[in-house]
Amino acid sequence: MMFPTEMKQRPPSADTPAKAATEAATQVPPHVLAVDDDPELRNLLREFLPKHDLRTTTVATGAEMLRVLEQEPVDILLIDLRLPHEDGLALARKVRDTSAIPIIILTGKTDEADRVMGLELAADDYVTKPFSPRELVARVRALLRRTQPDAGGSSTAAPRAYRFAGWELNLRRRRLTNPSGDAVELTNSEFNLLSAFLAAPQRVLTRDQLLERSRLHSLEVYDRAIDVTILRLRRKIEPDYTDPQLIVTERGAGYVFTQPVSVLR
């Protein structure tokens, strides 16, 4: 077991999804903002939620919450009903007044929750403490699903596939086919790495960026680990992997995917 996120205090700016959203067309994980005065709970959340592909920021007070909301997009809010010097419900209402961010209230007792849910429109769901992390994740997911019907607009839809130099990478099926139409097996990280490249063609990507996109977890890995994955990927897609044409090394900077890429939706 690992206990990584404990000390990992990232400034809000580090979490900013704007960058990721524009650069990678890969599905950006939803951003969860949790407000609770209990540090232990915050730690738990930061440890657990990301494992389930939920980007997580935690704060202790309503003021901090508002600050974060201003700075970056948030997809769902978790708010403790009883915060030391403020009322979670009031916070929720305040948010509701100005946005449609879905809100889950964390509460101690069921009857308390009853009251909250009854006539209040401030919250969309509640979870009673103590809750199992699984349950929380499930509820967050469920609520996101309900509230993000994901506009049918084809412009915002996630890409279905990429094409480059006769190859095709099918994102739904997670499958790569070569110009002759044969399937080429990719491991998970190879697939992720390749889609990171295809989402940002003709652009130099640093190792860090690539790592972040190709490894789902483990934030602390040697940069060099990416080299090996690049190598393996090259062996699978380069005509001559000793003389790479598609994925070219930018010495001192990172790597570039050189070919034009077309996006299928």
Next chain:
Amino acid sequence: MMFPTEMKQRPPSADTPAKAATEAATQVPPHVLAVDDDPELRNLLREFLPKHDLRTTTVATGAEMLRVLEQEPVDILLIDLRLPHEDGLALARKVRDTSAIPIIILTGKTDEADRVMGLELAADDYVTKPFSPRELVARVRALLRRTQPDAGGSSTAAPRAYRFAGWELNLRRRRLTNPSGDAVELTNSEFNLLSAFLAAPQRVLTRDQLLERSRLHSLEVYDRAIDVTILRLRRKIEPDYTDPQLIVTERGAGYVFTQPVSVLR
């Protein structure tokens, strides 16, 4: 018993029979009929649902419900699972026998509901109390969307059955038949899992997605529970379950149903 007092009285013209609803794409708001013995909840519903463009009638007993059903068209039913002297589920079944009105069960506990949904085909969804009004509206809407063929095209209708590789899965009967025409027994979770796959063929589904789609909302289950169900399902439908062809593992990502699937409506 409280009698029509609560039944929202409208001029007959507004209630105009089925033809108005089916024939014209005119904006006749859907008619919701709710059955619950709690007067407070009924008030809440009558107050809230109409604000969201849902014509709402509430009653306290099954008898009243039946009377309303006879008198006017109803687009969706909300039924409390535990009514004082009757069984909400029995009511639902009774309705189902003679009509196709979509039904949402209101229930107190999640596990209670899950069990009910599993075994019974009487309801289409359920909502656990206390629920947020928003959630209820969302579910009502979702269910209406699912069940109403929708003027636009034939594409939105709910599937009746799926075919794949000679097999057929009948959704109404919840029955699977193999290429030779023999029935293959599926447990409830196997059935749900399989239909989740068939609804999204050739697409890698994560465990979370499968969980979400195979339980209505069973919260709080171990991701890995899926694995076991997959195994059990494979034993029933794979020619050689040690070398799966239909449901293929995508390491690090999820599972895919590889075969082409045709939908019968």
Next chain:
DNA sequence: CGTGGCCGTGAAGGAATCTTGACGTGGCGC
């Protein structure tokens, strides 16, 4: 109340995949 089916959990085992360290090699600045 017993019995049986269903389903979730834990653990064991094994396979696939990643990481790491070592070493080779080629580019680039001086």
Next chain:
DNA sequence: GCGCCACGTCAAGATTCCTTCACGGCCACG
């Protein structure tokens, strides 16, 4: 040219991930 440094390559471990089995709770049915 020379040497340093960054990258390429390789092949062990290390680790994660999946499969499978077995157990036990739970509910339905009798």
